[in-house]
């Protein structure tokens with residue numbers, strides 16, 4: 573008889589991708605455990621308003637997280653938040669997870685959905701003003717800055733393309749970039765340069781964010797002369813790169829050069845019985861809707877895998 577600590581599926585990461593996988597798996601009567609570092613909800617928790625999730629006009633990230641969590645629990649999914657992984661064995665038919673408190677779980681299949689994080693500037697005030705005027709997602713938050721003055725930090729394709737897209741909302745967009753040249757395609761540079769709403773502060777960076785309840789201004793340091801100057805501003809969008817939370821997966825599943833998990837169209841990794849979903853996989857667009865879609869596919873593919881595995885065991 574299988575032990576109580578054996579699950580058909582273990583999902584690692586309790587953001588929208590992992591919670592969706594939990595909902596689909598549990599609803600299919602597959603014994604499932606979600607293990608997540610931090611609070612359930614993932615990056616959604618950092619979002620004070622989600623206005624682009626279909627079917628829900630406006631919802632706080634916290635509320636949407638709780639709705640998804642309760643839905644998964646209603647179908648019988650076990651959830652453990654604020655855990656820390658110690659050991660993860662993905663090879664072989666039985667997968668094994670050991671937590672830092674010594675708890676040990678095994679599973680037939682694993683879904684990896686550890687998400688990711690935007691690279692931050694690390695300037696004072698950034699942590700506390702995240703979501704209160706500082707954003708890392710133009711698609712998510714652009715609309716909140718209609719007719720306001722904003723800054724965009726970065727000089728790559730994302731920064732310049734998003735600066736252009738933000739001119740649909742903002743009255744003025746200032747691109748703040750640390751070098752005297754951009755690291756973007758020529759077309760992106762030309763489009764940004766020819767937009768009358770965009771201006772540039774080259775060889776500068778933001779060295780502090782000011783404000784209490786919301787962002788009120790920034791300190792800009794000029795690398796050419798070292799001068800620091802304060803500017804009032806309504807919003808700052810930071811596009812200086814994205815990091816997948818896959819440090820713990822190095823050497824265990826195939827990652828690309830950006831350390832994103834490589835999957836096929838069924839969200840299957842290079843390891844049998846190990847699937848991945850959400851922001852941590854190699855893909856271009858990272859949203860709640862895309863995470864939810866990946867989680868659905870991973871759960872359906874994992875269900876099929878578990879079903880086949882049990883058929884093989886019965887016939888053996």
Ligand SMILES: Cc1cc2nc3c(=O)[nH]c(=O)nc-3n(C[C@H](O)[C@H](O)[C@H](O)COP(=O)(O)OP(=O)(O)OC[C@H]3O[C@@H](n4cnc5c(N)ncnc54)[C@H](O)[C@@H]3O)c2cc1C
Nearest residue numbers: 585587588589609614615686687712850851858859860863
């Ligand atoms: C400020 C902000 C605003 C946003 N606004 C919107 C919006 O309005 N609309 C929209 O569609 N999208 C928005 N997004 C993007 C959206 O939140 C993400 O695309 C989505 O949450 C990704 O889901 P995920 O499940 O893949 O990963 P995540 O949400 O990142 O969740 C991953 C979870 O896994 C956990 N984890 C990480 N490593 C481990 C580990 N080793 N072991 C166990 N658990 C681990 C993390 O703690 C986290 O709880 C926003 C993002 C941010 C940062």
